[in-house]
Amino acid sequence: MSAIKSLQTWAKESFPLDLDVLKEMSSEPIPYHLKRWWFAVGGTPLYLFVIQAVTGIMLTFYYVPEPAEAYNSVARITNEVPFGWYLRSIHKWSANLMVAAVILHMLRVFFTSAYRKPREFNWMIGAGLLLTSCVFGFTGYSLIYEQISYWAAVVGTNIAEATPLIGGWLANFARGGPEVGANTLTRFFVFHIGVLPTVMVILLVLHVVQIRLHGVTRLRFDERGEPGVGLSISVSAPVTPMEFREGSAGAATKEEKSPTFPFYPDHFYTELIIGLVLTFLLTILTLVAPAHLGEPANPLVTPEHIKPEWYFYATFRWLKLTSFAIGVIGTMIFVLVFIFWPFIDRWLVRRYPAKEISFWVGVAGFAIYMIFTLWEAFV
Amino acid sequence: MAENEKQTRRSFLARLWMGAGLFLSYGTAAFYGFSFLSPRFRKPQPRRILVTSADKLPPGATTTFKDLSGRKIVLVNSGSGFIALSTTCTHLGCTAYWVPEKSHFFCPCHDGYFDVNGTVISGPPPRPLDKFEVFVDENDNVFVEMREA
Numbered sequence: 193m194s195a196i197k198s199l200q201t202w203a204k205e206s207f208p209l210d211l212d213v214l215k216e217m218s219s220e221p222i223p224y225h226l227k228r229w230w231f232a233v234g235g236t237p238l239y240l241f242v243i244q245a246v247t248g249i250m251l252t253f254y255y256v257p258e259p260a261e262a263y264n265s266v267a268r269i270t271n272e273v274p275f276g277w278y279l280r281s282i283h284k285w286s287a288n289l290m291v292a293a294v295i296l297h298m299l300r301v302f303f304t305s306a307y308r309k310p311r312e313f314n315w316m317i318g319a320g321l322l323l324t325s326c327v328f329g330f331t332g333y334s335l336i337y338e339q340i341s342y343w344a345a346v347v348g349t350n351i352a353e354a355t356p357l358i359g360g361w362l363a364n365f366a367r368g369g370p371e372v373g374a375n376t377l378t379r380f381f382v383f384h385i386g387v388l389p390t391v392m393v394i395l396l397v398l399h400v401v402q403i404r405l406h407g408v409t410r411l412r413f414d415e416r417g418e419p420g421v422g423l424s425i426s427v428s429a430p431v432t433p434m435e436f437r438e439g440s441a442g443a444a445t446k447e448e449k450s451p452t453f454p455f456y457p458d459h460f461y462t463e464l465i466i467g468l469v470l471t472f473l474l475t476i477l478t479l480v481a482p483a484h485l486g487e488p489a490n491p492l493v494t495p496e497h498i499k500p501e502w503y504f505y506a507t508f509r510w511l512k513l514t515s516f517a518i519g520v521i522g523t524m525i526f527v528l529v530f531i532f533w534p535f536i537d538r539w540l541v542r543r544y545p546a547k548e549i550s551f552w553v554g555v556a557g558f559a560i561y562m563i564f565t566l567w568e569a570f571v
Numbered sequence: 572m573a574e575n576e577k578q579t580r581r582s583f584l585a586r587l588w589m590g591a592g593l594f595l596s597y598g599t600a601a602f603y604g605f606s607f608l609s610p611r612f613r614k615p616q617p618r619r620i621l622v623t624s625a626d627k628l629p630p631g632a633t634t635t636f637k638d639l640s641g642r643k644i645v646l647v648n649s650g651s652g653f654i655a656l657s658t659t660c661t662h663l664g665c666t667a668y669w670v671p672e673k674s675h676f677f678c679p680c681h682d683g684y685f686d687v688n689g690t691v692i693s694g695p696p697p698r699p700l701d702k703f704e705v706f707v708d709e710n711d712n713v714f715v716e717m718r719e720a
Contacts, residue, residue, distance in 0.1 A: 343665055343680065346663070346664045346665060347663040347664065347665065347680060349664075350663040350664040351663060361609065364609070364610055365608060365609060365610070367610075368610050369610050369612055370612055371640075375610065491640075491641070491642075492637075492641050492642060492643065492666065493666060493668075494665040494666040494667075494668075494678070494679055494680060495679065496679050497679065498665075498679055498680055508681070511662075511663070511681050511695060512681045512682050512694070512695060513695075514695060515695055515697060516662055516663075516695055516696065516697035517697065519695055
């Protein structure tokens with residue numbers, strides 16, 4: 193007994209945590225609308241990132257980042273290593289779901305205008321997280337060194353080369369030379385397992401710190417959207433963050449209050465349940481559609497039918513439809529508008545206070561993204 | 572800085588030297604790091620490759636050969652002369668391939684089409700396929716000049 197007591201004393205001395213402070217930190221008031229899953233999807237990418245980190249580290253034990261061996265090592269993981277196919281598939285599907293979850297989360301943030309003052313910077317961090325997720329995906333499937341890997345690397349680095357001023361340097365930096373080859377694979381591997389995870393963790397920490405500093409956005413629903421009853425966002429009077437008051441039709445005063453609940457245990461349990469459902473979903477996807485392996489990379493022959501991962505379909509279609517300059521520069525402008533949207537939105541609200549132009553820009557933008565994605569998927 | 576801490580010449584100079592030292596040392600480290608990560612490669616050198624003899628390639632005929640990297644180069648006798656075309660698409664670098672039944676080059680990445688002379692027929696490529704210089708010597712041997720690292 194005295195041994196347990198002395199161990200407790202040692203633990204308290206080694207980790208002098210104030211439990212009351214910890215309790216206060218974990219019981220941050222959460223607005224009631226987060227009871228709905230649609231509003232709780234922000235934690236999903238974090239959960240999926242952890243899954244990818246764990247499965248990714250395990251895959252690294254067998255993967256060889258060298259052109260002659262990369263494909264064979266992935267084939268060994270898939271066909272020979274015990275449960276290798278399962279881990280690789282979970283890694284792949286969690287990457288896909290992560291991109292989807294970030295897109296869904298950003299849609300929710302966009303259409304509830306939660307990026308508005310004072311959360312502009314957090315939107316930009318979120319945009320950075322989406323872009324990082326996409327680069328993660330791009331470098332990830334390039335590592336397999338199958339045909340799509342090689343040609344995606346060729347196209348991707350050539351797009352980078354078209355960047356004004358720094359394009360040449362950027363492309364050579366990414367490729368490690370004038371052409372895609374052994375250096376490219378090594379660099380993509382370093383990006384995928386070292387640089388990008390570091391960037392991702394920094395952005396995630398900043399994102400969560402910003403959320404804690406500002407608190408979760410409190411939204412004002414229209415009369416049909418009573419908290420806890422059911423979601424109803426009307427187009428004419430969209431939900432609006434309470435803090436934002438810049439001539440917006442749905443602006444609210446500071447006096448308006450909405451009911452809250454503590455982060456722990458209520459929201460923590462919600463996140464746990466979402467995590468459980470995701471694990472179930474990942475396993476089902478893995479069993480139904482395990483990650484397959486295409487033809488090995490052939491730098492001399494571009495396959496007749498080539499497509500990138502689904503989240504690049506819209507860009508891929510856009511590049512087919514437009515000239516080189518418009519295709520590449522247009523993509524870059526879109527990315528910049530996406531990142532700096534809160535400031536563009538603020539300008540729009542000032543210029544046209546009575547109209548929710550941003551809402552319709554979002555609808556049009558997402559509709560175009562979906563049309564291009566489906567077009568590329570089915571044609 | 573706290574209000575009661577008065578800035579003296581000594582403290583100002585100390586901060587200045589400290590700042591300059593940090594800037595120089597980290598700046599030098601950043602320059603070394605930047606140089607380390609920026610790849611260097613040899614300047615490509617011109618080289619003439621013997622491809623065929625002119626009498627083996629009548630007007631309208633094409634033949635293909637590979638450069639040192641193994642990429643296909645197409646040699647065309649257009650009737651008015653020989654044209655050596657790179658098969659690397661000028662859009663985003665995929666390999667275009669010759670479709671004999673339609674007499675055009677097709678790039679599958681973003682649907683680029685080129686005619687037998689390498690001119691863009693349709694699609695997003697910004698310019699014709701790259702051409703290499705062709706030389707025919709006094710013995711009717713056809714050479715193509717390429718630049719290879």
